[in-house]
C-alpha cells in the first residue's frame with residue numbers, strides 16, 4: 001500500500017511509520033557516535049552501555065528483573081528479536097499459538113522455525129477479548145509457545161491483567177514459552193496501563209519480552225530492538241542472533257542508550273500528541289460512516305466499512321478509496337487467516353496532525 005500510495009499521490013495512512021522527525025537528542029547522539037568512531041562491530045549481543053540501559057528500563061518500566069550481561073540481546077529491530085527467539089526455542093513439530101488478528105510476521109517466523117502455527121480467534125463482536133474456553137482448547141501437548149502482542153496491532157487492544165493471567169496459567173500447565181511483542185508499550189490512551197506478562201512471577205523463566213526503538217522514538221529506519229529473557233533462553237537467542245545478523249548498527253545502539261535516558265516528560269508528550277492524532281482521525285472516520293474501535297494503545301484505528309458498502313471486499317474498498325479519495329489504508333484480511341477481516345480496513349495515525357487533517361478532508365466524500 002505504501003508503494004501504491006506513492007503512485008497515486010495518496011496520503012499514506014497504511015504503513016505504521018511516522019512522517020515527523022525523531023527527537024533531536026537522538027540525531028545528535030547518533031552523529032556523535034559516528035564521529036567518536038563507534039563504527040565497527042559491537043559485541044554481537046549488543047553494546048554494553050545499551051544492554052545496561054535496557055536492563056534498567058526492564059526493571060523500572062516492565063517490572064522484570066534483568067541484568068544487562070545475562071538477560072538482554074540487542075537485535076536489528078523487534079522483527080529480528082522475534083524471529084531469532086522463535087528459531088532458538090521452537091523445534092520442528094512444535095505448535096505456536098498465534099492470536100488472530102495479528103501482526104503479519106509471526107506466522108512466517110514460525111514456519112521458518114519449522115513450527116506449526118495454531119490460530120486462536122479473538123471475536124470482533126466482543127472487541128477482541130480473549131475467550132477462556134477457546135484458549136484452553138488451543139493449548140495441547142504439542143504447544144511450545146504463544147505469541148502475545150500488547151498493545152495489539154491492528155486493533156489497539158491493550159490486554160487486561162486477567163487475560164495475561166489466563167495465558168500465564170496455561171503456559172505453566174503446558175510448559176510453554178510466551179513470545180511477547182511489546183513494541184507499542186509506551187503508546188497508551190485513556191489511562192490504559194501496560195503490563196508485561198514477563199513480570200508475572202510464574203512467567204519469569206518462560207517469557208521472551210521483545211521491544212524496540214522504532215515506534216517509541218520514531219526511528220523505524222534505525223533497526224534497533226531487543227529481547228529480554230531468562231539466562232537459559234537468552235543464551236539460545238544470542239547464538240541464533242550471532243549467526244543471523246552478527247549485530248545491530250553500533251553507532252545507533254549508542255544513540256538508543258541515550259534515548260532510554262530521556263525524561264518522563266518525553267513519554268507524556270508522546271502520548272498526548274498521539275492522543276490528539278487519534279481523536280482527530282477517529283471523529284472523521286466515524287463522521288463519514290465507518291464503524292471504528294477506539295484504540296486504547298498503539299497507533300492504529302480498526303474500522304468496519306459494511307455500513308457504507310455491503311458488497312465490496314476489503315481490498316476492493318481500500319483500492320477504491322486509494323484511487324478516488326487518495327488516502328491509503330490496509331485491507332483488514334491481511335491481519336487474519338482464512339478470510340476474516342474482509343469488511344475491515346486499518347488506518348494508522350502515526351503522522352503529523354496536518355497529514356491527518358488532509359486525509360480527513362479527502363475522506364469527506366467517502367460516502368458518495
Ligand SMILES: Cc1ncc(COP(=O)(O)O)c(C=O)c1O
Pocket residue numbers: 016076077078079080103149153181183211212213214220223224225
Ligand atoms: C506489532 C509489531 N511488531 C513489530 C513491528 C516491527 O518492529 P521493528 O521496526 O522494531 O522491527 C511492528 C511494525 O509495524 C509491529 O506493528
